Amino acid sequence: xxxxxxxxxxxxxxxxxxxxxxxxxxxxxxxxxxxxxxxxxxxxxxxxxxxxxxxxxxxxxxxxxxxxxxxxxxxxxxxxxxxxxxxxxxxxxxxxxxxxxxxxxxxxxxxxxxxxxxxxxxxxxxxxxxxxxxxxxxxxxxxxxxxxxxxxxxxxxxxxxxxxxxxxxxxxxxxxxxxxxxxxxxxxxxxxxxxxxxxxxxxx
Numbered sequence: 001x002x003x004x005x006x007x008x009x010x011x012x013x014x015x016x017x018x019x020x021x022x023x024x025x026x027x028x029x030x031x032x033x034x035x036x037x038x039x040x041x042x043x044x045x046x047x048x049x050x051x052x053x054x055x056x057x058x059x060x061x062x063x064x065x066x067x068x069x070x071x072x073x074x075x076x077x078x079x080x081x082x083x084x085x086x087x088x089x090x091x092x093x094x095x096x097x098x099x100x101x102x103x104x105x106x107x108x109x110x111x112x113x114x115x116x117x118x119x120x121x122x123x124x125x126x127x128x129x130x131x132x133x134x135x136x137x138x139x140x141x142x143x144x145x146x147x148x149x150x151x152x153x154x155x156x157x158x159x160x161x162x163x164x165x166x167x168x169x170x171x172x173x174x175x176x177x178x179x180x181x182x183x184x185x186x187x188x189x190x191x192x193x194x195x196x197x198x199x200x201x202x203x204x
Contacts, residue, residue, distance in 0.1 A: 009074035010067075014109075015045040018193060022046070022108065022139055023053055025190050025198040029135055034103030035060060037129065039122060040110040041087060044072030050106075051084035058083050060099060062090035092121040102129045108139040111175070112157075115166035120178060127182040127203065136184055136201040139192065142172040150195035172199065 030036060033056035041047050041061035051059035061072045061084070072087040088098045105126050111119045126136045141153045148154040148169065157169040176186040176199075184201040192198055 008067075008070040009078065010043040010071040012043045012045060014194075015043055018139075018196070019046055019049045021192050022198065023050060025192075025200075026050060026106065026137065027054070029137060029187075029200050030057070030104045030106075031135075032056060034058065035099075035101070037097075037099060037102035037105045038062060039090065039092060039105060039107040040064075040114075041072050042068055042109070044068070044075035044087070046108060047072060047084060047087075048075040048079045048081070051081045052079060055081075055083050058085065060085045060088065060102065062088035062098075064089065064091040092118055092125055097125055097129070099129065101131070102134070103131065104135045104137070105130060106137045106139075110140070111138065112140055112160060112169050113164075113167050115164075119170065119175065123178050123182050123184060126201075127184055130184075130203040132203055134203045136179075136203075138175070138199045138201075140196055141169045142175070142189075142197050142199070143169055144172050146171060153195050172197070175199065 035058045037060045038047055039062055041063050044061060047059055047061040051057060063069050063072060069087040069089060076084045090097050107122060141156065153169055160167040172189060179186055179201045183204055185204045187200040187202050190198040
């Protein structure tokens, strides 16, 4: 099998900008060691950065898109990190995620570009895989109290819904209620740059 070609590596400028603020939250809320499953890893830049930041994390990236997985594999090959695994072909809506257990789950910038059924599947799968006390961390834009937190998010929401009516910036309260329904208790919402939040849940 040929190694991943470096030209397959995609670069998202936002991932370069937000990786350090996200890592600051992850260092605080994730276990110091263990298997961290990243859902919808996209370009793979975050996976590479976070795996490099803590060699005691075994970082398991995933994405349902083959092009994204090629990019993730390209970044992993370039990094040569023993704790960065090959990406899984994981669609949260499928019953089998290809992994039996994770100590924590991280999902960055997914739930607003996926139908609500995928959000429900994400939480259901996280409740299955995580041990008691395991953490789910989400990152992205949210409405709070039914209102956007910035005018730019309102514009972004309109663009998302115009692209796909099932997409859109989610109400944080609805996401918290969904977590409650499957035994994932909301712990905190950390304000992040560019009007985003890191939202932390813990399995009870």
